[in-house]
Amino acid sequence: MHPYGCLLLMLALIATPIALAVTIEGQVLRDDTGAALVSADVRVARQGERLLAAHLETDRDGRFRAEDLPEGRYVLTIGKPSFQDVALELPVDAGPIQVRLIRLASISGTVRARDGSLLANARVYAMERTRSGSIRELNMAAASAFSKADGSYQLRGLPPGNYVLAMGMQGNNRSMGAMYPDNRSPRIFELKGGEVIDRCDFVAETGEVFKVSGKVAIPEHLAKTRVPSGPPGATMDARFSVGLAPVDQPMLQVAWTRTEPDGSFEFPAVPWGSYELFAAGPVIGFSFRGSMLAGDGALAFGRMPVQVTADVRDLAVQVQPPRTVRLQWIPGRASIADCPKTLAVRLTALEARGSDLTRLVSLPLGDVVTVENLAPTRYQVETASAAAVCSVLGAAELNLRNGQPDEPVTVEAAGHGSLAGEVLDRLPGGIYEVALLPLGVAAGEAMTLQTVDAQGKFRFAKLRPGRYGVAIRLQHGGGYSEGVGERTAGLVSSITEVEVLGGNVEMLLHAPVAEGTANR
Numbered sequence: 001m002h003p004y005g006c007l008l009l010m011l012a013l014i015a016t017p018i019a020l021a022v023t024i025e026g027q028v029l030r031d032d033t034g035a036a037l038v039s040a041d042v043r044v045a046r047q048g049e050r051l052l053a054a055h056l057e058t059d060r061d062g063r064f065r066a067e068d069l070p071e072g073r074y075v076l077t078i079g080k081p082s083f084q085d086v087a088l089e090l091p092v093d094a095g096p097i098q099v100r101l102i103r104l105a106s107i108s109g110t111v112r113a114r115d116g117s118l119l120a121n122a123r124v125y126a127m128e129r130t131r132s133g134s135i136r137e138l139n140m141a142a143a144s145a146f147s148k149a150d151g152s153y154q155l156r157g158l159p160p161g162n163y164v165l166a167m168g169m170q171g172n173n174r175s176m177g178a179m180y181p182d183n184r185s186p187r188i189f190e191l192k193g194g195e196v197i198d199r200c201d202f203v204a205e206t207g208e209v210f211k212v213s214g215k216v217a218i219p220e221h222l223a224k225t226r227v228p229s230g231p232p233g234a235t236m237d238a239r240f241s242v243g244l245a246p247v248d249q250p251m252l253q254v255a256w257t258r259t260e261p262d263g264s265f266e267f268p269a270v271p272w273g274s275y276e277l278f279a280a281g282p283v284i285g286f287s288f289r290g291s292m293l294a295g296d297g298a299l300a301f302g303r304m305p306v307q308v309t310a311d312v313r314d315l316a317v318q319v320q321p322p323r324t325v326r327l328q329w330i331p332g333r334a335s336i337a338d339c340p341k342t343l344a345v346r347l348t349a350l351e352a353r354g355s356d357l358t359r360l361v362s363l364p365l366g367d368v369v370t371v372e373n374l375a376p377t378r379y380q381v382e383t384a385s386a387a388a389v390c391s392v393l394g395a396a397e398l399n400l401r402n403g404q405p406d407e408p409v410t411v412e413a414a415g416h417g418s419l420a421g422e423v424l425d426r427l428p429g430g431i432y433e434v435a436l437l438p439l440g441v442a443a444g445e446a447m448t449l450q451t452v453d454a455q456g457k458f459r460f461a462k463l464r465p466g467r468y469g470v471a472i473r474l475q476h477g478g479g480y481s482e483g484v485g486e487r488t489a490g491l492v493s494s495i496t497e498v499e500v501l502g503g504n505v506e507m508l509l510h511a512p513v514a515e516g517t518a519n520r
Contacts, residue, residue, distance in 0.1 A: 110151040344362065436470060
């Protein structure tokens with residue numbers, strides 16, 4: 001080669017940046033015990049890229065290592081059955097990391113009849129108790145299970161949070177429901193991670209029970225309804241759904257049934273108490289939430305109070321036309337740059353009416369959309385998908401109990417927000433970790449971890465509007481011996497609930513100071 005050619009080649013090599021190889025390594029442990037987690041799934045992706053850069057499993061010591069990765073920022077997603085998934089953003093200069101997974105909780109027991117016989121196919125489900133004290137059902141597979149032939153049930157995979165346990169029993173067009181241990185004073189399960197709670201036994205129809213019967217005045221124009229999946233024009237006698245819910249627990253479905261074609265109905269065993277009776281129809285089938293309403297025609301709804309202290313007969317239930325509302329979504333206080341042109345929302349009834357009243361509605365930005373055939377009840381307006389990049393802000397509620405609004409109802413939505421804060425009262429030399437846990441509609445999604453910087457600061461960016469639980473743990477150091485440091489390592493010893501409504505939310509946290517505790 002010509003000597004000038006060698007010189008030019010050397011200069012080119014010097015001028016060309018050399019891509020540095022990145023190694024990502026670490027260890028995955030149980031949060032409550034510090035034990036190594038074997039065969040945990042570790043997915044490594046370069047930030048902004050969909051394809052995985054590495055897909056690993058931890059070894060018998062809980063360790064993993066990915067070598068020769070292109071330079072850049074990476075996101076790790078770590079999971080294992082029965083544990084809360086974790087998503088972790090790594091800085092460019094990240095050294096070996098340690099990640100602790102929170103074990104998901106389980107609740108088990110049996111369902112029995114009053115005579116002691118074991119009941120199969122009873123649906124047991126965990127309902128979320130929010131910060132305001134309201135109780136509502138979760139849209140999460142782990143929060144529901146059916147009892148087996150021996151009456152046993154088990155809810156597995158419950159993330160940290162506050163729950164109430166409920167049971168619904170279907171059969172012969174009827175249903176019975178109860179909270180654990182009873183409707184008047186349901187137990188609040190405050191789950192912090194990894195609890196195994198057993199012997200939560202339900203007894204259907206506890207205490208003295210009574211018959212409740214009556215008749216729904218089915219309007220003449222609704223006396224016939226289409227045959228589901230039948231030939232065009234095929235009709236059948238219409239039936240209505242009738243449900244009972246306690247006045248003080250409107251989300252608990254104590255009983256439901258279908259009427260006969262003449263509108264008559266009977267509940268054979270209703271516990272003593274104050275109820276609201278709901279009627280809706282025509283119905284065409286069943287779901288686990290109750291009867292399915294005919295969705296392609298006119299509907300009618302009714303409600304009345306019922307006091308059950310003895311047998312109740314000859315109830316006359318009148319029905320009214322459905323409600324109509326006009327919805328319009330507008331930009332929230334935060335940017336809508338991430339939002340699509342159409343927002344998909346779900347209207348979820350906040351009262352158990354013996355019928356599945358859930359409605360999905362698409363709202364183009366700025367347009368007014370008319371929604372018909374709504375029940376005279378309270379609806380929660382929420383984003384239809386937890387994976388949406390644009391979300392309804394706050395606890396938006398639509399109250400149609402006493403009528404329908406004349407003007408369009410605005411739904412405020414926004415794109416991503418952020419949560420930033422500072423950890424106070426830190427121990428000198430201590431390294432702290434903050435966890436962000438999705439709650440509410442996003443419950444069960446991956447938890448995000450972040451190490452607090454030297455100034456005690458942390459910041460979670462690109463958060464969908466919604467409710468989150470924030471927890472902190474002493475990772476290691478800070479003047480404690482290694483043994484004490486391990487004992488104080490439990491991450492979700494205390495959860496502070498916060499709501500992100502777009503924009504930036506600021507908060508202060510106090511560092512954990514003793515075994516198994518964390519001050520807010």
